[in-house]
Amino acid sequence: MSGPLDGIRVVDLSAMLSGPWAADILGDQGADVIKVEAPGTGDHVRALRNQVEGLASMFVNVNRSKRSLTLNLKDAEGVRVLKQLVAEADVLVQNFRPGVVERLGIGYDDLAEVNPGLVYLSISGFGEHGPYAKKRVYDPIVQALSGLTTIQAGSDEERPRLIRTVLPDKLTAVTGAQAICAALVARGRTGKGQHIRLSMLDTVMAFLWASDMNAYTFVNQPVAPEKAASFIDLIYETADGYITVSTMSNREWEAFCRAADREDLLVDERFDTPSKREENVDERLSEIQKVLLQKPGSEWIEILERHDVPCAPALRRFELLENPQVIASGSIIETEHPVAGPIRQARVAARFEGTATEPPRGAPRLGEHSREVLGQLGLSAHEIERLVEAGVVGAEHGEPTPEPDDADVVQTRGA
Template sequence: MNRPLAGVRVLDLTHFVAGPWCTMLLADLGAEVIKLEPPGGEIGRSMGSVYAAGESAIFLGFNRGKRSISLDLKQPEGLAAALKLAGQADVVVQNFRPGTAERLGIGAEDLRARHPQLIYCTVSAFGPDGPYASRPANDPVIQALSGSMSATGQAGGKPVRMGVSLPDVAAGVLAATGILAAILRRTDSGKGSTIELNLLDTQLYAQTDLITAAASAGASGAAAAEPEQAPEGVSASIRGAYVCGDGLSLWLDTDDAHWATQAPSAGAGMSGESRVNRKQVAALLRTQPREHWLDLSGSVGGGVVPVLALSDVLTDGSDRTLEVQHPTIGRLRQVRTPVAADPPWLPVDIPPPRIGEHTRDVFHELGFPDTEVDRMEALGIVRTDSTTNNEIRFKE
C-alpha cells in the first residue's frame, strides 16, 4: 500500500530534537525529507553524552529516513540553491531562533510570497515575541519555566527533571499534526499555510490537567492541589517504586495500604497489621528478590510490575523496532513509529544520513553538473560525502 505522504517533499532546516522529530515522523509516513545542514553538520551531531561509533545518539535517534545535503546559507550561491529547493518543496520546517530565518532570507513571508502553496512550519522555544523570545532554550529550561519540574518528584521535595524530553517530543508530534492538517486543507483550498508553535506552550498543553487544577485553585483562592499527606501513624497510599532484595526495583501500583498484609509470606510482625506505611513496605520488599514479589503479586491482586532498564525494554525481533544498516555503525536498531494501520504501509528503511551524503544527488536533481558541485565544494559553499551512497529502501 502507498505510504500516506508519498509524493510530499519536505525541506528540513531543523536541528537538535523537536524539529528533527517532526520531520522524521513525516519521513516515516512516506514523505521525501531533504535535511539541509551547514558544512559542519547540525548541532545534534555533536551534542549529548551517548555516542555510537562517533555518532551522537541524539542525531541517530531523530533523523532516520532523510537525505542530507550540506551547504552554507550565508553564501549567496548556497542560499540560491536552498531557495531553489524550497520552490520544489511542499513543506519547509525550521527551528531557528526568531528572526534568524528572516535574516538568512528563508523566512515564511519571503518563501510563501514566492510559493503561495507552500506549508511553512516554525518551531521555536518561546514563540516570536515576549521577554524570552530571543533566548535559546533546551528541555531543562522549558521544564523549569513550565512548572513541570515542580510537579515532578515527591511532594515537598526539590524539583526534579523528567528523564524524557517531553517538550521536544510533544512539539515534534504537534508540529507534524499541524503540517498534516495544512496538507489536508490545501487539497481543498489550493493554498499553503504558516504554522507556528513553541516548546513552552507545547509543554503547558501537555500539562492540561495540572494547569486546570492550578487555575481552579487560584480562582477559588485555595492553594494548588497537592497530594494529600496522611497524618503520622495513619495508613496511607504505598504506591511507588521500591528496591527489592536483589537490588532490582519494582513499582507497586496500588493505593491499598493492606497489600503487604495480604501477602502469604508478608513477614514477621506484618501479617496481622491493619495499618502499614511506606517504610514498612520498603523493609519488607528488601527481604526477597524482585521475582519473588512478581510471582506473589498474582495471589494478592496484582498491581506489581518490574521497573526495567532501557536495555531490558526491547528484545531482538520486537515488533516495536526496525533495523537499518548504518554505513559506519553497522546494524542499528531503532524504535518504530508506533502507528499501526490496516492495511499497513511500508516502513522506510534508510539510516540516519552522513553529513552531505546526498548533496551531489540532490544538486543533480536541481540541474547542477558535477563540475559546478565540485567548484562550490572547493569554495566551502557545499559539502559532499563521496563514500557509498545509501538509497532509500522500503521493506517489502
C-alpha cells in the same frame, strides 16, 4: 520510502533535537526528508559523544530516514537553491531563534511566494514575542520556567527537580509532527499552506494542564501552594530489586491485599474507602513497601499477576533489551547502517496496516546526498560543481556528478 506520508517532501533546516526529531517522525512514516546543513560542520549533534565512524548515536537516532544536503544559507546563491528546493516541497521545519530566518530571507513570507502550499513549522523556546523571545534556550530552561521541575519535586515546598530526560524537546517534536499533519489535511481541503508557530513553553504547559494544573482550572477558585500527595512514589523495593504496583480501583486494592496475605488492611479504618486511602497515602504505600520487601521481585510479579494486580519490574536500560514483552512486540529493531554497521533502535511506534512503513533508513553522513538532491532539482553536473567550488554547497562525501545523457535527465517533481 513507503508509508502514509509517501509522496510528501520535507525540508528540514532544524538542528539539535526538537525540529530534527519532528522531521524524523515524518520520514519514518514515509516522507522524503531532506536535511539542509551548513557545509563543513552540519548539525551540532553530529559532534556529540558515543560515535562509530564519525556518526554520533543521538544523531543516528533523530535523523534517520533523511537525506543530507549541505548548503550555505548565508550566501545569496544558497538561498536561491533553497528556494528551488522549497518550490517542490510540502513542508519546511526550522528552529532558528526568532528573527534569524527573516534576516536570511527564508522566512515564511519569503518562501510562501515560491510555494503558496508550503506548510512551514517554526519551533522556538518561548514564542516570537515577549521578554524571553530571543533568549537562548535549552530543555532545562523550559522545564524550570514551565513549572515542570516543581511538579517533579512533588510539592511547591520542595527543591525543584529536573526530569532526567529532555521531555520539552521530545514533546515539542511529537507535537510539531502532529501539527504538520493537521496542516496537510487542511491544505487538502483548501489548497493553501500555512505558518505553524510552536514554542517549547506552550507545548509543555498544554501537556501539564491535562492533569498537573487542575487546581488552576477554575478562575474563581482560590489556590494555595501545592503540597505533595505523597513523598513515596510507586517504585517499591523487593528482596532483590525493584518493581511497580498500582492499586487505583477498589477491586485492585482488595486483590493486592489478598495476594499479599494482608486482608487485615481491608478492614483498616485508614484504608477502607478510596478517599481515606488517598488521605492516608503515605501510610498505605508504606504498608505496601513493608510487604514487598519480604520476597524477590520475580516472585511478587507472578503472585500479583495471578490476582490481576497491575505490576511490572522496574527495568534497567540494559534489561529492556531482553524483556519478553519488548521482544514479542518487536519494539526494538536491528538494521545495518552502511557506515556505522549494525545498529539497534526503537521501531516506528505507530503501526499502519493500510500503508505499512519500511524499516527506517540509516541517518546520512554530512552532505551525503547533496549532488543527488541537486540533480533531482534539475541542476546540471557543471552547475553543481560550480556551487561546490564557490562554497555554496559542501564538498563532503561527493564525487563529481557526470553529465547525464539527455535520456537520463532526472525530471523535477511535478514536471
